[in-house]
Every structure is written in C-alpha cells, then in structure tokens.
Amino acid sequence: MTNDKVLQVRNLSKVYGKGCSKCFELTGPEHNTNICPHCGSVVAAHDISFDLYKGEILGIMGESGSGKSTAVKNLFFDEIPSSGQAIFFDEGKQYDLFNLNAQQKRHLRNHRFGMVYQNPHLGLNFNVSAGGNIAERLLMSQLSNYQEIRERAIELLHRTEVLTERMDEMPKNFSGGMQQRVQIAKALATNPTLLFLDEVTTGLDLSVQAAILDLIMEIQRESETAMIAVTHDLGVIRLLAGRTIVMKYGRIIESGLTDQILEDPQDAYTQRLVASAL
Amino acid sequence: MFNQTFSADTQFRKASAEYNFGFLDEYAKKEVRRSVLKAIAIPGYQVPYSSREMPMGRGFGTGGLQLTLSLIGKKDTLKVIDQGSDDSVNAVNLRSFIEMTCPGIDTTTKVSEATLIQSRHRIPERELREDQILVLQVPYPDALVVVEPSEDKRKIMHGEADYSRLLVKLYEDIVKFNEITISHRYPTRINGHYVIDPSPIPRWDVPKLNNSKSLILLGAGREKKIYAVPPYTLAEPLEFDDIPFRVESFNDSTGKRRTCWRCGCDHSFLDEFIDAQTGDKRYQCSDSDYCDEQIKSQVNNQELEG
Amino acid sequence: MNIQPILEVEDFSKTFILHEQGKSLPSSQSVFLKAFPGRLTALIGPTGAGKSTVLKGIYRTYLPTSGRIMFTTGQGQILDLALADEHKILELRQEEIGFVTQFLHTLPRQSTEDVVAMPLIKEGVPHDIALEKARDILGKLNLPERLWAVSPATFSGGEKQRVNLARGLLAQPRLLLLDEPTASLDAKTTDRVIELIQNLKETGTAMIAIFHDMDLVKKLADDVVKLEPPVGTEHFFNSNTNEVA
Numbered sequence: 001m002t003n004d005k006v007l008q009v010r011n012l013s014k015v016y017g018k019g020c021s022k023c024f025e026l027t028g029p030e031h032n033t034n035i036c037p038h039c040g041s042v043v044a045a046h047d048i049s050f051d052l053y054k055g056e057i058l059g060i061m062g063e064s065g066s067g068k069s070t071a072v073k074n075l076f077f078d079e080i081p082s083s084g085q086a087i088f089f090d091e092g093k094q095y096d097l098f099n100l101n102a103q104q105k106r107h108l109r110n111h112r113f114g115m116v117y118q119n120p121h122l123g124l125n126f127n128v129s130a131g132g133n134i135a136e137r138l139l140m141s142q143l144s145n146y147q148e149i150r151e152r153a154i155e156l157l158h159r160t161e162v163l164t165e166r167m168d169e170m171p172k173n174f175s176g177g178m179q180q181r182v183q184i185a186k187a188l189a190t191n192p193t194l195l196f197l198d199e200v201t202t203g204l205d206l207s208v209q210a211a212i213l214d215l216i217m218e219i220q221r222e223s224e225t226a227m228i229a230v231t232h233d234l235g236v237i238r239l240l241a242g243r244t245i246v247m248k249y250g251r252i253i254e255s256g257l258t259d260q261i262l263e264d265p266q267d268a269y270t271q272r273l274v275a276s277a278l
Numbered sequence: 279m280f281n282q283t284f285s286a287d288t289q290f291r292k293a294s295a296e297y298n299f300g301f302l303d304e305y306a307k308k309e310v311r312r313s314v315l316k317a318i319a320i321p322g323y324q325v326p327y328s329s330r331e332m333p334m335g336r337g338f339g340t341g342g343l344q345l346t347l348s349l350i351g352k353k354d355t356l357k358v359i360d361q362g363s364d365d366s367v368n369a370v371n372l373r374s375f376i377e378m379t380c381p382g383i384d385t386t387t388k389v390s391e392a393t394l395i396q397s398r399h400r401i402p403e404r405e406l407r408e409d410q411i412l413v414l415q416v417p418y419p420d421a422l423v424v425v426e427p428s429e430d431k432r433k434i435m436h437g438e439a440d441y442s443r444l445l446v447k448l449y450e451d452i453v454k455f456n457e458i459t460i461s462h463r464y465p466t467r468i469n470g471h472y473v474i475d476p477s478p479i480p481r482w483d484v485p486k487l488n489n490s491k492s493l494i495l496l497g498a499g500r501e502k503k504i505y506a507v508p509p510y511t512l513a514e515p516l517e518f519d520d521i522p523f524r525v526e527s528f529n530d531s532t533g534k535r536r537t538c539w540r541c542g543c544d545h546s547f548l549d550e551f552i553d554a555q556t557g558d559k560r561y562q563c564s565d566s567d568y569c570d571e572q573i574k575s576q577v578n579n580q581e582l583e584g
Numbered sequence: 585m586n587i588q589p590i591l592e593v594e595d596f597s598k599t600f601i602l603h604e605q606g607k608s609l610p611s612s613q614s615v616f617l618k619a620f621p622g623r624l625t626a627l628i629g630p631t632g633a634g635k636s637t638v639l640k641g642i643y644r645t646y647l648p649t650s651g652r653i654m655f656t657t658g659q660g661q662i663l664d665l666a667l668a669d670e671h672k673i674l675e676l677r678q679e680e681i682g683f684v685t686q687f688l689h690t691l692p693r694q695s696t697e698d699v700v701a702m703p704l705i706k707e708g709v710p711h712d713i714a715l716e717k718a719r720d721i722l723g724k725l726n727l728p729e730r731l732w733a734v735s736p737a738t739f740s741g742g743e744k745q746r747v748n749l750a751r752g753l754l755a756q757p758r759l760l761l762l763d764e765p766t767a768s769l770d771a772k773t774t775d776r777v778i779e780l781i782q783n784l785k786e787t788g789t790a791m792i793a794i795f796h797d798m799d800l801v802k803k804l805a806d807d808v809v810k811l812e813p814p815v816g817t818e819h820f821f822n823s824n825t826n827e828v829a
Contacts, residue, residue: 056674102438110442128447129450135445135449144445146452221706238689243674257670257674260645263640272603
C-alpha cells in the first residue's frame with residue numbers, strides 16, 4: 001500500500017434547521033439524540049474527521065440516523081455542510097471541497113468521484129439504456145467518439161458482469177443485483193480516484209450480495225480507487241473495509257482497524273452491535 | 279361608428295392611427311431591445327423578458343412578432359415567411375398586422391430587398407447579409423427540456439455547459455435507429471458554450487447559423503425568452519466525432535439528387551407533395567422566393583442566349 | 585547474543601471491558617517478550633494465560649490496555665505498534681507482519697491459489713510467478729491439487745489452515761505470528777510445516793508462535809516465554825457510568 005492520502009476530512013458538521021449555540025452540547029450519543037432540545041435542529045453529523053488513503057476501503061458503520069450517509073452526501077456535494085473542511089488530493093493537486101464553485105464541484109463529481117447508491121433510481125437514469133447510462137458519464141468527461149463510448153461501455157459492463165448483449169436494454173428490465181452492477185459500471189466509467197458506496201448491497205439476496213462485494217473487492221485490488229463504504233451491515237464491513245468508523249447520533253464514537261473494531265470494540269454501543277451480529 | 283360609408287382602406291388607416299407605431303408601447307419595445315442586447319452579448323443564452331399580450335394567440339409567432347415590432351423602423355423593408363412561403367396564412371396575417379401597426383414601412387417577398395425578415399421554420403436559401411436581421415419564431419426555446427423537466431436544473435446545466443444528457447439522447451438514437459433521427463430543432467452549440475433550440479428549422483438550415491453574416495434573433499412568446507446567434511459566431515450542431523451531423527438527403531433511391539419540379543433547382547431544401555391530378559410525388563423548393571428567383575434567372579439567361 | 589530484537593513487548597496487559605455485562609476481564613498481564621530475526625519465540629502457558637491475546641495485541645486486532653510493543657521496521661524505524669497510526673499498521677501487515685490463524689475469511693469467488701498468491705501479487709510479483717509459487721507451497725502442504733482452483737470458503741478446518749499457512753509462509757514477512765498453525769493437521773503435514781518454518785527462519789524471518797504440542801516447541805523454538813493467567817479475574821463495575829478502568 002502506498003501512503004498517498006486521497007481525502008482528509010476535518011470537523012465536518014451538518015445541522016438541519018436554524019441551529020443554536022447549544023446544538024452540539026445537547027446532542028450526540030451521550031444524550032441519546034441528534035435533535036437539539038433547545039431549538040429543535042437536527043445535528044445530522046458533527047465533528048467528523050478522518051483520512052482516506054489510495055487503494056483503501058474505509059467503512060462507515062451505524063444505524064439509520066447515525067449520520068453515516070450525511071457524511072458521504074456532503075463529500076459528494078449532494079448536501080452543503082454547515083462547517084468543516086475536506087481536502088481531496090488528486091493527481092498532484094489539492095481541492096478544498098467545501099470551497100469550490102459549482103463547476104469545479106461538478107467536474108470532480110463527474111470525473112474523479114463515483115457514487116453507488118442503495119437505490120439504483122438515484123444512480124441510474126431509468127429513461128435511458130444501461131449503455132446510455134455509462135455513455136452519459138463518459139460524455140461528461142468529454143469523450144465524444146461514439147464507437148469509443150460503445151467499446152468502453154461494453155468493457156465496463158463486461159467487467160461488472162452484465163451481459164453485454166443487454167446493454168441497450170432499459171435498467172427497469174434488470175434485476176436489483178444487475179441494476180447495482182450497472183450502477184457500479186457507471187461509477188467506474190471515468191476511473192475515479194474516490195468511490196462512495198452507500199449501502200450498495202442492502203436489500204439484495206444474500207448470494208447476490210456476496211457477488212457484488214466480491215466484485216467491489218476485485219475492483220479495489222485491480223485499481224487504486226479509494227472507497228468509502230457506508231453500511232449498517234457488519235458482514236459488509238468485515239469483508240470490504242480495512243478501517244472502520246462507527247457512528248451514532250451524528251458523532252464518531254469509535255474508529256480503528258476493522259478487525260479490531262469487530263474483535264475488540266471499545267465503546268458499549270459497538271460492543272452491543274457486534275454482539276448482536278455474531 | 280357614425281359614418282357607415284368608410285371604405286375598408288380608411289377603416290384600416292383609422293385603426294392604425296389609434297395604435298402606437300409597432301403596436302407595443304415604447305417601454306415594452308425598450309424592454310425587448312434591452313433583452314436583445316443582452317442576448318447578443320451572451321450568444322445562445324436565453325434572456326427572459328416579459329412577453330406582452332398580443333392580439334393573437336400565443337404560439338402563433340408572438341415572440342417573433344414582438345422582436346420585429348420592437349426593431350422595425352419606418353425605413354425598414356420587411357419580409358415575413360412561414361415554412362419558406364410568403365403566402366401562407368400565418369405569414370400573410372402577421373405581415374398585414376405589422377403593416378397596419380407600423381405605417382410607413384415597406385414589405386417585400388424578396389430576401390435581397392428585406393432589411394428585416396421574420397420567419398417560421400426556415401432560414402432563406404439565399405445567404406443573408408450583414409445589413410439584414412433574421413427573426414425566428416420559437417415554440418420551445420430550451421433544448422434541454424427533453425431531458426430535464428425542472429427549469430431550475432436546466433439553468434444550472436446551461437450555466438455549466440452540461441449537455442451530456444442531450445448527447446446521451448443522440449447516443450440512444452444511434453443505438454436504436456443507427457442514425458440521429460432529430461429532424462427539426464437540432465440542438466446547436468453557440469460560441470462554444472450554450473446549446474440552443476434553433477426553432478423548428480430543418481437540419482438543412484442549421485449550418486446557416488454558423489458564422490452567419492446577419493444577426494439571427496430568436497423569440498419565444500409563450501415561453502418568454504429571447505436569444506441570439508450574433509453575426510460571425512460559431513454555431514455547431516451536437517455530434518459525435520465519428521458520427522458527424524448531416525443535413526437531409528434529397529437523393530432518390532438511385533442516389534440521384536432530386537430537383538424542384540418548378541425551377542429545376544438541385545441544391546435547395548425541397549418539400550414533397552402529392553400531385554392531386556396524377557397522384558405522383560413531387561418535389562418543390564420550400565423557399566418560394568428562391569424558387570421564383572431561379573425561374574427568373576433561367577428566363578433571363580434564355581433571353582440573353584436567345 | 586548480539587543480534588537486535590525486531591520486536592520487544594514490554595509490560596503488555598490486556599483487560600476487556602464488557603459494558604453490557606458491566607465487568608472487566610483481564611486476559612494478559614505484564615507480558616515481556618522479544619522476537620529476533622531468524623529465530624522463533626514460543627509462547628507457552630496454561631489455557632487462560634492470554635497467549636492468543638498477546639499475538640492479537642501485537643497484530644493490533646486487540647488494543648493493549650497498557651504496555652509498549654516496539655517494532656523495528658525494515659527501514660530501521662522503531663515504533664510502538666500499540667500507538668502507531670492505523671495506516672502504518674495496515675502497511676506493516678501488508679509488507680512486514682504476517683499472522684497465521686486457524687480462521688480464514690475469504691470470498692466465495694476467489695480461488696485458493698489466488699488467496700495464497702495475493703500477498704506476492706500485492707508486492708508486485710508477476711501474476712504467473714506468484715501463482716507458481718503458491719501452487720508449489722500448496723503442494724508441499726499436501727493440499728490436494730483439485731482444490732487449488734476452488735474457493736477455500738467451503739474447506740474443512742484442516743484445509744483452511746493449510747491455505748492460511750501457505751499464504752503466511754509464502755509472503756515471507758519480517759515478523760510472522762503463528763497461532764496454533766498445526767492444530768488440525770495430520771502428522772505428515774505437520775512435519776512439512778516444521779520443515780517450512782525452519783526454512784523460513786533461515787531467510788531471517790522472526791516468529792512468535794503458540795503451539796498446542798510441546799513437542800513442536802522443542803523442535804522449533806529458539807526462545808520460550810512462559811505466560812501465567814492474570815492474577816485477580818473478573819471485576820464488576822457499574823455499567824451505567826460507562827467508566828473504564
């Protein structure tokens with residue numbers, strides 16, 4: 001593993017609502033809530049800091065409402081953080097993610113980031129074919145040769161084990177697992193430096209889950225893509241992530257090497273989570 | 279009301295005297311002109327304007343009409359065409375309305391004589407000059423409307439020149455039909471940034487937008503947008519490197535170029551119609567002025583030769 | 585002895601805090617040990633002496649409660665594994681520290697030979713050469729050839745253990761931790777393992793091992809460290825306060 005940092009997140013906070021001076025003091029795991037009792041704002045994430053290195057998969061684990069998806073949405077520009085800093089390192093350049101203009105954000109989103117959502121409707125355009133979905137991302141990155149686009153789409157679908165004969169079919173004709181594969185192919189189209197995986201296997205059959213995870217690991221081995229995998233599933237964390245962050249009520253309550261988190265969890269909450277799963 | 283003996287002509291004059299020159303009040307015209315200046319300054323950008331009520335239904339060319347009425351002066355010579363013809367109902371009505379509300383202007387059917395040309399669905403075959411302005415009537419100004427229903431999002435996409443989803447549309451066309459099937463309103467990138475809907479002109483006319491000597495203004499009355507292709511500005515239809523944009527082919531099944539049955543022209547946009555008597559397909563220049571001109575020059579040539 | 589230790593564990597202790605049950609559970613207490621290049625240190629002691637805990641503590645699967653775990657890297661840097669940055673630990677696990685356990689987590693689609701070859705491939709060894717070496721060592725460990733192309737997910741304990749050993753030994757780490765590497769192996773294969781471990785020693789690998797069989801300790805250990813179960817066992821506390829010792 002080369003020690004090249006891809007992402008450095010410091011003190012990321014996201015508050016929904018007007019917020020008040022007591023929001024952070026009165027929310028979090030020790031208060032068992034992320035809703036500020038004083039002003040009613042929701043502290044979806046607070047004081048999130050972590051580093052991500054090239055080729056590594058970081059797991060962010062927590063229940064719904066823990067803030068794990070919020071963290072990713074902010075980094076992928078789906079939401080605007082309330083405060084904090086995130087530096088993205090790519091090809092010798094540094095990007096201060098939360099201080100970019102719209103066009104710079106779009107550029108990173110389309111070229112250097114990839115996102116695979118739990119719900120394929122968020123990641124795929126259901127009005128165009130599977131191949132068209134991949135073409136869209138390639139066209140965003142200024143590829144303008146039809147034949148090249150076709151070839152690259154075939155290559156990506158082949159890589160993610162989607163029958164290439166079906167590339168001109170609409171995503172709605174595909175099974176859930178197949179839709180995820182198309183989503184992954186689309187996300188990988190531009191060889192992104194950073195890939196976000198938001199509950200990618202949730203809701204799929206177990207055998208399909210295993211195959212998708214397998215695919216993701218293969219991709220990780222082959223490429224240097226750094227990934228952030230958000231999940232509530234310990235099995236996914238165990239298989240994919242080298243390091244894991246555990247979140248609850250918008251805060252990081254524990255982070256460490258994944259095997260350490262699973263075998264020697266320090267926090268009472270993590271212990272309960274691990275005990276209930278094993 | 280009192281005098282029942284007014285001739286049609288005096289009624290006409292009377293009516294026109296009651297309107298401000300150009301029907302619109304001066305403030306409305308100024309607003310349109312300001313929007314036009316902005317549209318020229320930002321080639322291809324859709325400038326919103328207030329779009330006044332006109333005494334005709336929206337969708338009948340009110341956007342083009344407001345542009346014409348705001349720009350026309352007494353020294354102008356106007357030509358109004360609808361699908362290439364000066365004689366179709368829409369063209370005739372618009373022309374007489376402008377004549378009525380703009381006393382003193384000249385009208386013509388000849389492109390070469392016109393200083394201002396308002397057109398629906400066609401750009402004249404004869405190349406326009408620097409001293410001419412072409413006004414196109416536009417039903418749907420936003421090329422992105424086919425891929426994005428939200429205007430908010432479309433504005434952001436335009437701002438960022440994000441047209442990948444339009445290109446996907448072309449991609450899907452090629453996948454399904456082996457060619458780009460868009461026949462009208464072909465999305466065209468202006469000055470390297472904004473993609474416009476050039477109004478329902480055929481593909482044949484799209485290359486005329488590029489590097490045009492005349493100013494081309496586009497007005498959408500219902501959608502309240504004005505945009506422009508300024509003179510000598512790049513206008514590129516969206517395409518793939520390996521599947522370039524193509525204009526309509528008028529070749530028959532043997533590969534021979536069809537000609538106009540009237541003037542014999544072999545290089546103009548042709549309309550197809552069925553001869554009522556024989557039931558045969560016939561082809562004729564869509565641009566009637568151009569067709570007449572061709573016939574005339576042939577007659578002249580024959581006279582010269584004879 | 586003038587060779588420098590590659591690893592020095594000083595006063596290592598591990599107590600598990602079980603919040604749910606409201607108790608603390610001492611597992612290892614005041615452990616001192618060293619590992620030297622080319623030598624094997626065997627951990628011995630009764631059940632409950634925390635032998636595996638020490639290995640997991642060195643590997644950072646467990647966070648030590650106290651003590652220092654000083655490791656000298658290939659580049660001569662000395663760092664405390666108990667405190668080192670997680671990325672540093674991952675890097676060391678990839679390049680310098682191996683761990684052979686009785687357990688194996690793999691994905692259903694990865695073949696056994698790929699699992700074994702993976703550390704070499706990650707180091708940059710060409711795929712075919714890495715595979716060749718993987719097959720060679722799998723053969724030495726008597727894993728039937730028909731299993732090489734199959735995923736080890738469905739293997740028996742003994743077969744999985746051979747895969748683990750093959751991978752751990754092939755990687756030739758600078759420090760190899762072995763937790764009962766022969767527990768479910770037959771005598772013939774165990775002899776092969778002994779041979780392979782001896783070979784590995786000659787390449788300079790330092791090893792810390794737990795053997796279920798004293799005979800193996802006699803055959804392989806250069807140094808022996810005896811561990812005792814921690815004095816004072818479970819300690820109950822009020823879990824509601826979440827206070828940790």
